[in-house]
Amino acid sequence: GQQLNQSPQSMFIQEGEDVSMNCTSSSIFNTWLWYKQDPGEGPVLLIALYKAGELTSNGRLTAQFGITRKDSFLNISASIPSDVGIYFCAGVYSGGGADGLTFGKGTHLIIQP
Amino acid sequence: EPEVTQTPSHQVTQMGQEVILRCVPISNHLYFYWYRQILGQKVEFLVSFYNNEISEKSEIFDDQFSVERPDGSNFTLKIRSTKLEDSAMYFCASSGTDSGPQHFGDGTRLSIL
Numbered sequence: 001g002q003q004l005n006q007s008p009q010s011m012f013i014q015e016g017e018d019v020s021m022n023c024t025s026s027s028i029f030n031t032w033l034w035y036k037q038d039p040g041e042g043p044v045l046l047i048a049l050y051k052a053g054e055l056t057s058n059g060r061l062t063a064q065f066g067i068t069r070k071d072s073f074l075n076i077s078a079s080i081p082s083d084v085g086i087y088f089c090a091g092v093y094s095g096g097g098a099d100g101l102t103f104g105k106g107t108h109l110i111i112q113p
Numbered sequence: 114e115p116e117v118t119q120t121p122s123h124q125v126t127q128m129g130q131e132v133i134l135r136c137v138p139i140s141n142h143l144y145f146y147w148y149r150q151i152l153g154q155k156v157e158f159l160v161s162f163y164n165n166e167i168s169e170k171s172e173i174f175d176d177q178f179s180v181e182r183p184d185g186s187n188f189t190l191k192i193r194s195t196k197l198e199d200s201a202m203y204f205c206a207s208s209g210t211d212s213g214p215q216h217f218g219d220g221t222r223l224s225i226l
Binding site: 010017029031033035040042044045048050088090091092094098099100101102103104106 | 117125140144145146148154155156157158159161162163168169204205208210211214215216217218220
């Protein structure tokens with residue numbers, strides 16, 4: 001099946017720093033999604049991207065859909081303690097039905113005081 | 114804000130028993146999904162459902178699994194004759210369109226003894 005390579009696996013940063021993570025795939029997607037998961041909870045949608053080259057912001061978060069349709073990145077500016085969690089990229093090539101998402105393995109963000 | 118709700122939050126079952134996990138998707142959504150997340154691993158797609166039938170399923174979704182939409186609001190996942198390796202978090206998700214963003218519930222933690 002499709003595989004998403006997400007990096008880095010974990011990040012240890014200071015509060016106030018900017019964060020960048022990315023996902024790459026060997027196959028193309030027509031939708032990229034970024035989710036955040038806190039312990040004991042389900043993934044919460046952060047940003048959805050639908051067009052190659054699209055750059056979308058949600059507050060301090062910015063994500064881009066790569067022009068090759070095989071990659072995406074997520075940036076978080078001026079990190080704060082509540083940004084701690086696991087961030088997952090997910091992609092889908094929707095063929096007109098209810099298509100399942102392929103998830104990356106996640107980036108664990110840890111903010112040091 | 115509308116949300117996906119799942120019950121129970123935690124289910125403990127003896128190996129070999131049947132379990133039914135329940136989900137109430139967002140009310141105006143038409144596409145429904147089940148995912149699994151083994152502890153410490155990525156989220157994996159199981160099955161999608163649209164128009165009262167399975168739209169797509171993964172290799173994980175074998176004959177042991179079944180899904181049903183018994184009424185206008187519930188969406189269930191049944192696991193027959195559970196195995197130890199079925200222990201995981203099971204997430205339900207829904208979307209309003211086939212390519213729309215999928216919104217997740219907080220999951221059911223299934224523990225097989």
